[in-house]
Amino acid sequence: MFLELVATFIAGIAGAGLMLLLSRVTGNRLPRWLVPVAAGGAMLTATIASEYGWYGRTAEAMPDGFEVVQTVENKALYRPWTYVAPYTERFVALDTTSVQTNAALPEQRLANVYFYGRWAPLNRLIVLGDCAQNRRAAITDTIDFSTTGAIEGAEWVTVPADDPLLTALCET
Known part of the structure; x- marks a missing residue:
């Protein structure tokens, strides 16, 4: 800055x-x-x-294996040119090299997701995606893994079938 x-x-x-x-x-x-x-x-x-x-x-400066899955554009009244051409203010990137699967639950994927923002610090979140049921959950301290690898205590969020993060997670 x-x-x-x-x-x-x-x-x-x-x-x-x-x-x-x-x-x-x-x-x-x-x-x-x-x-x-x-x-x-x-x-x-x-x-x-x-x-x-x-x-x-x-x-362009992201490490190899990072894939931009979603962008957020911004328009502002005090920047009238953004109504003609909005600019990207933040975006979400999936670390495809961090994707993990469990043989007992092949429809679920675990990966690191990074949130980039202009004038904001880089944030990382571990996300679990369930490709079969179109849902995902953030991995927090309250989540436990059972002996079979199933997730217990996750707050699942149902997402549309075309959710860009879940789509990218399930394709890797």
Whole structure:
């Protein structure tokens, strides 16, 4: 976040400097108010570029085996350009290398799921998916595994058949 703030200030200085240079080249015929307008425009452009580039940079930097399964786009009144093109504010990634199965319960899968968010810390959750019954549960401290491998104490959530997380979990 600090580096993005520094980049925004540098963009503002560069925008003002370019407008000052353009003003000098034209013999100071341009109005002086264009210098702060150019600085503000450059800062706004740098901020927008950073917002729209965050998802691509972050998804590209994920380790091998991570698969983006769901994205959440954002629109905001104070960012009117987001109504034309919403930006991705957060997303969910499945660690396909962490998927575990139990021979006694082949329809169930256990895996690490990561929640990425702009300006938010990375969160990890262990998720159990039941492919046969279209449901999933978060693995918490209150869950126990029986001797057969069955889950006891899970709070199952029934999801639609096209749930992106369960679909990706069941395909691996």
